Each structure stands twice: as C-alpha cells, then as structure tokens.
Amino acid sequence: MDFQYSDRVRKLIDQLTDFMEEVVYPNEAVYMEQLREGGDRWQVPPVMEEMKKKARQAGLWNLFLPDSDHGGGLNNLEYAPLCEVMGRSAIAPEVFNCNAPDTGNMEVLERYGTEEQKQRWLRPLLDGEIRSCFSMTEPDVASSDATNMETTITRDGDEYIINGRKWWSSGAGDPRCRIAIVMGRSNPDAPRHEQHSMILVPLDTPGVRIERMLPVFGYDHAPHGHGEIVYDQVRVPRENMIWGEGKGFAIAQGRLGPGRIHHCMRLIGAAERALELMTDRVKKRVAFGKPLSDQGVIREWIADSRIEIEQARLLTLKAAYMMDTVGNRVARKEISMIKVVAPNVAQRVIDRAIQAFGGAGVSDDVPLAAMWANTRTLRLADGPDEVHRRAVAKLELAEREKVIR
Template identity: 60%
Template sequence: MDFAPSARAAELTEAVRAFIETEIDPIEAAYHREVAAADNPWQPLPVIAELQSKARAQGLWNLFLPAEHGDAYADRFGTVGGKGLTNTDYAPIAELTGRSFLAPHVFNCNAPDTGNMEVLLRYGNEDQQREWLEPLLEAKIRSAFCMTEPGAASSDATNMQATAAVDGDEVVINGRKWWSTGVGHPDCKILIFMGLSDPEADRHSQHSMVLVPRDAPGVNVERMLTTMGIEDPPHGHGEVSFTDVRVPLSNVIAGPGRAFEIAQGRLGPGRVHHCMRLIGLAEAALELACQRSLDRTAFGKPLANLGGNRERIADARIAINQARLLVLHAAWLLDTQGPLGAYSAVSEIKVAVPNMAQQVIDMAIQLHGGGGLSEDFPLAAAWTNARALRLADGPDEVHRGVVARLELMKYGAKR
C-alpha cells in the first residue's frame, strides 16, 4: 500500500498550509472574540466571505470532491468543481484544515455541507443538482442533515420514528430531529431529511432521504442546542420539528427506500474527513502543550521536567502518528476496495481517533492549568469537538460492534 500523495495533492497541501498560516491563523483568535461579543453571533462576519473569495481565486476550493467527480465538475463549473482528489490525497489537506475552526469553512470543506454535497453528487438527479448542489458548491447557501431524533435511540437508525410518507406525487413529512448541524446558519436553505417511508419493506429499505427546503411550511427550528455549553455559531446544532410538511415526490433522493444505501455512501468518506481533521486538532494541541511545557516554570523547573510530562508528550506523539497511519489505511482501502472493503477500517478509525484526540487535548489542557479551561486558548473547544465526535456518525459502541462482528465472522460466527 502506498500512502504517498500524488504530486498534485502534495502541491495543494502546501498551498493550503501556506494559506492557513498567512490568511487564517493571524485573524482566527480575533474572529472568535468578535463572534463572542456580537449582539447576533449567528450572522457570519464578512471576513469569512473575504477569505473564501481568496481561497477560491487560488483554486483551494471544494477540495473534498472525490476523484471520480471533481474533475468533471471542474470542467463544468471552473473553480467551483474542486480538484478531484482520492481519499488518500485529500487526507493531509483535511488534517491541515482540522488545526483551525475556520479553515474548513473558508475552503468550503466543512461538515455537514461536504456530506450533503456528496449525497447530491452521487445520488441526486440533474434537477436536484442544479437547484441545490450548484449553489452549495459556490457557498451561496448552506445546508443541514436531519437524521438523529430526540425520542429514539438513533444509534440504531431502524428505530427512527419520523416519517416521510408518499402521498401521490408528494411526500408528507412528520417528526422531530435534533443535532441538525448547520441549521442555525442564516444561509441554510436546504435540509436532507431521513424518515420512515415504508414500514412493510425489509429492514434496510424502509427509509428515504428527502430534500426539504428550510422555509417549507411546517418546518420549525424549536431551539439551538449547546454542546458542553458551547453554541457553535454561526452554524450551530438545532432541534427541528416537521409538521405535515409537503414536498414534491421528486425531492426524494435516488428513490424511496434507499436511505440506508445513501447513508453508507455518505458516511464512509465523511468519517475519514472527520478523523483527519481531528488529527490536525490533536497536532495543534500537542504544539501548544510543548510550547507551554517549555515556557512555563514551576518549582524552579520548566513544566516539561515535572511530573512525567515528558512521557506524556512522547505518548501523545506516538498516539497521533499511530492514528494517522490508521486513517491513511482506511482512506487507501476506500480508494482501492470501495466502502465494503473499508467497512471495518472506517469503524476502527471512528473509535480510535476521537479517543486519541480527546486524550491528547486533555493532556494539553492539564499543562495549561486553569487557562486551558478558558477561552484564552482553543483547547476547551477542541476537547468538546473530540468528545462530540465519539457520538456523531455513530457512537463508539456501534463501531466496536461492527469491528468485532466482522472479525468474528472470519472464524465462523453468524452475522
């Protein structure tokens, strides 16, 4: 197996690194302070659009687009289309963007928009792509993904209670979703809703994904949720109710009953993206930890020379490097064997990487003392992000179950 990036990807990675260092890093801390002090933190600051314009002008735009689609869209839309990278090629770029809370948005590579764009790219028809994918690729609109429900154990999607019932040439949508990331953004215009459409079908053909305009009658954002006390504007995570929402049958993606198929196609690459960004976040935390351990003195010594901190720093370096190789292996399997060939590997990284990042960031917080818990450093928000990703896209327990099942099947265990 070869994890070396192509020449094209290596060039793009260095361009992304330079852009982050020269354009994003110098303004990020001030950006977060301004958002925190704003009367309306949900209104994006103009600097985001300015940075997006610069990134797009340099061709650093929609880099997440997969190899089989990116080039075609580049030909069709110019810089809107991305560069058509493999998962392995995109991985180091995702790692770099993970060091910054702003970078994914600046390069139009932020979740959940990337996953929603991939859904429309792989499964949407031409009309759906024209109406929703193209403006998402241009960052003219934002989107949200509505799957998890407050009233059901959403780690098992077959528990889903929200419905998307076909009624003639319409779909009638009812139910309540939460942790719908992105729904707080004022430019959020489209929701991808997953709901029960045929309870009599087989277990994995009962659900459909439907495009629901944010302003459709009956759609209501009941509240914005905090994550460990953090609101995360201007995107945020909302609880959304759907009451007799009617949309055309043509808004169903790929056809009724195909939601599980779409979800698996969406989540594989998305989990690689999440994990590589977390590795970047862990790298940034380790850098802060090392700087703090050398600059700060207690009991007459640098912190690095106290309390086993050198060993903790060494363990963090080892853990990050192990996790990176694990994710690159999963990306390579996706590229060479497809989702089924990478099934176990993707679940493995989804367990290993958030846990690793949480531990590394926690170590960095400890070295910063009380300051590590404050807004003076990005560590508390970073820890929250890593902790949340042990639940998002499936909790640790579900992914461990997948890995164990596939492992035991090698020895004759039944599914």
C-alpha cells in the same frame, strides 16, 4: 500500501499550510470578535466571507469531492493530509468549503441527485453561497440503531408529506442554511433496511419549525449551531425524493463512510495542534526551579501523544487507501476502527495539553477547551464508540469463522 504523497498533494499541503498561517490563524480571534460585536451571534462574521474568497482565488476550494468535475479530483488518500491541516482550526473547513455537513450533503447530491436537484441545490453549495443541514437523529429513539427512527415520509399524489422531530441537525442555525436532507420511514412494510428514504426539504417550507439550538458542553457553535427541528405536515414535491423510495440506508452508507473518515482526518490535525501548543507551553513555564519540559511526567505526555497521533494517522491512511481501492463496504471495519481511535486519541492529547496549560487551558485564551468539547462529541456523532466496536467485533468473528471452515 504506498502512502507516498504525489507532487500535487505535497504542493497543496504547502499551500494550505501557508494559507492557514497567513489567513486563518490570524483571523480566529477576529472571527470571534465579530461574532460578539453585533449582538446577534446567528449572523455570519464578515471575515469568513473574506477568507472564503481568498481560498477560492488560491484554488483551495472543494478539495474533498473526488471523482467529480466539481471538486478537487482527489481521492480519499490524497485528501487525508489536506483535511488534517484544515482540522487544526475550528473555522478552517468552512473557509475551504470543506465543512460538515455540507460536504456529506454535496456528495449525496453528486452521487444520487437528479440534474434538477444538482442545479437547484448542489451548484450553490459548491459555490459556498448557501448552507445545508442533515436531519437523521431523533430525540425520542435510540439513534445508535437508525432503524428506530419514527419520522414518516408519506406519498400523497405528486407530493410527499413529512412528519417528525429531528435534533442535532448541524448547520440549521446558519442564516444561509436553505435545505435539509431528511431521513424518514417511507416503506414500513419493506425489508428492514429498505423502509427509509432521504428527501430534500427547503427550510422555508410551511410546517418546518426550528424549535431550539442545542449547546455542546455549553458551546452554541453559532452561527452554525445544531438544531432541533419539527417537521409538521410538511409537503414537498415528489421530485425532491433522492434516488428513490427505500434507498435511505443505501445513501447513508455512501454518505457516512467519507463523512466519518473526514472527521478522523480533522481530529488528527486538532491533536497535532494541541501537541504543538503543549510543547511550546512547557518550554516556557517554570515550576519547582526548572522548565516544565524537564519534568518526567511532561515528557511522558509528549512522547505518548506523538506515538498515539502517528498510530491514528497510519490507521486513517489505511482506511482511506482501502476506500479508494476496494470500496467503502469492504473497508467498513477499518472505517469503524478509525472512528473509535481518532476521537479517543485526540481527546487524550488535548486533555494533556489542557493540563499543561493549567487554568489557561480551560479558558478561551487558547483553543483547547473548545477542541476538547468538539472531540468528545465525535465519540457520539456518526455512531457512538460502542456501535463501531460492535461492528468491528462482528466482522472479526465472521472472518475467523470463514478461516475455521
């Protein structure tokens, strides 16, 4: 494995880093101020569109989309360090049109969508004109086993009827959110992993009702948000089916592999920023007659954080390399491993930084509390730790059984 960055990737890293320093970090506070000013937190702060325009003009746009005329043309390994830079700020991914769940939804449409679906929905998503959400998780079933889902997609002539309740449909609160990709059971008598389909549902379709936005550790994540959505006798044309009936799990595997590793890449960036904040803080603060940086326990925190970040980054790069060279299916063990490792590492590093900041660490004066909440959530999103550990153990046992035979 060669993790040497190409000249193009090094140039993009430098460009992104400079853009973050000059545009994104200075506007983090502006973004939050504008979010509070109007009295309606579910409106997009004007500074976001200003930053997006600058990013597009700089050529830092849709970098996530590989093997496509629409994206940056970067593979997973090349995109990894760029995604890490974006992950240093909660608002940065949207600035570069590289934010979840839109990235995953765009990949679904790019890979599996019809030309009509691409023109109607992919094009405006790629241009950053609209947003989307992904309705998979349900409140009434254990979604760690997605075959449990109860939402139905029923054919009725030239239409499909969707009935069900979904939650954690991230992005549903955004006023620009126009389309949902909904997963539900369409073929109940088919084999277990061929019973489900994914279908496009415009959010203004009769019967679609956003009941509430769900907070995450008290954060509402406005104007993005995470919606609980009811689909009540929702009718859409059969042309809205993605790929075909019974292809839901096949699409999900194609979507979730890149989505999971993108989360891990961003988490490493968040951990790096937390470590930088911690080291700057402990050099300036004095306790018991000397800087905190001279305290042995603080030095252990710094050393452990650096060691853990480097380990997580290497595993992320390995998983990305395998996805590029042997495909997502062969790399599924590495994807599951990094999906466990990255959130746990980032959570530990951010927690140490909070401790080093003391009371300031749990305030909004620094981004650490929000980073911690987001990181803790990602030990559940896209599959909980326990399910990924189960998958790793299952694959490991199967590989050993082949050796013994």
